[in-house]
Amino acid sequence: MKHGRDYRRSHLGPESWAKDYDAKLFSPGSFDALLWQREQQLLDRILQQHVPGRDSYLDFACGTGRVLAHVEPHFRQAVGLDISETMLAVAKQRVRTTALVEGDATRDPMVLGGQQFDFITAFRFFLNAQPSLREEAMGFIASALKNEQSRLLFNVHGNRYSTRMLVAAKAGLTREQFASMSVSECIELAARHGLEVVEWYGIGSYDKALLRLMPLSAWRWAERVAALPKHLSVYLYFVCRRGRR
Ligand SMILES: C[S@@+](CC[C@H](N)C(=O)[O-])C[C@H]1O[C@@H](n2cnc3c(N)ncnc32)[C@H](O)[C@@H]1O
Numbered sequence: 557m558k559h560g561r562d563y564r565r566s567h568l569g570p571e572s573w574a575k576d577y578d579a580k581l582f583s584p585g586s587f588d589a590l591l592w593q594r595e596q597q598l599l600d601r602i603l604q605q606h607v608p609g610r611d612s613y614l615d616f617a618c619g620t621g622r623v624l625a626h627v628e629p630h631f632r633q634a635v636g637l638d639i640s641e642t643m644l645a646v647a648k649q650r651v652r653t654t655a656l657v658e659g660d661a662t663r664d665p666m667v668l669g670g671q672q673f674d675f676i677t678a679f680r681f682f683l684n685a686q687p688s689l690r691e692e693a694m695g696f697i698a699s700a701l702k703n704e705q706s707r708l709l710f711n712v713h714g715n716r717y718s719t720r721m722l723v724a725a726k727a728g729l730t731r732e733q734f735a736s737m738s739v740s741e742c743i744e745l746a747a748r749h750g751l752e753v754v755e756w757y758g759i760g761s762y763d764k765a766l767l768r769l770m771p772l773s774a775w776r777w778a779e780r781v782a783a784l785p786k787h788l789s790v791y792l793y794f795v796c797r798r799g800r801r
Pocket of ligand 1: 618
């Protein structure tokens with residue numbers, strides 16, 4: 557994702573990423589489908605340990621409804637917000653009770669009527685969003701947390717200090733665009749908007765790009781027997797609350 561381009565446009569229109577998002581990325585047996593299994597386990601754990609309020613839930617940049625469909629049964633009311641009509645059309649087939657809203661809260665903060673939530677998720681958004689959009693999105697999300705017990709869970713699917721460094725080195729040589737964020741960058745992004753990270757997690761020691769060098773079975777084996785500490789995980793997950801003033 558080029559930071560010269562506006563990430564808002566990345567999934568718009570029938571010929572965009574939306575077309576193949578689930579079929580290509582999350583097809584059964586794929587790397588991302590395996591990762592998603594682990595993410596679902598983590599989500600369940602986080603809901604149990606960190607989210608006491610179960611009234612309202614927002615999935616920011618919900619895309620095709622992957623996270624929404626998993627989380628919606630835990631809440632009385634769920635909302636999915638995304639800028640892309642085509643991504644939302646897929647989500648519509650997937651969710652049961654969620655209200656889907658097309659809009660851009662970074663430009664129209666009242667797009668959800670000022671509603672606040674007990675739990676907000678934002679998956680696979682911040683890494684590829686350009687820096688200004690990251691700030692605008694985090695600002696909106698922080699304002700949409702209901703109270704001190706409310707939680708935000710956001711992820712960044714490319715830790716700078718992980719096996720992704722190997723991919724970064726190659727991208728540097730071939731001048732490919734390549735996004736990454738460090739743990740401290742993520743924590744600071746949240747802090748600039750008054751959010752405190754109460755816990756963070758890491759999944760996946762070996763970057764997806766390494767699958768070009770090793771089969772998926774070898775990746776699964778390496779993840780089992782040679783998992784690296786969370787600081788070096790490729791996929792990062794941050795649970796945040798409003799900071800104490
Ligand atoms: C990589 S997809 C992730 C979808 C979903 N969260 C998931 O993890 O499967 C990123 C999504 O961000 C959405 N997006 C980009 N800019 C946005 C904005 N300003 N407000 C809401 N959604 C936005 C895109 O339309 C796209 O659906």
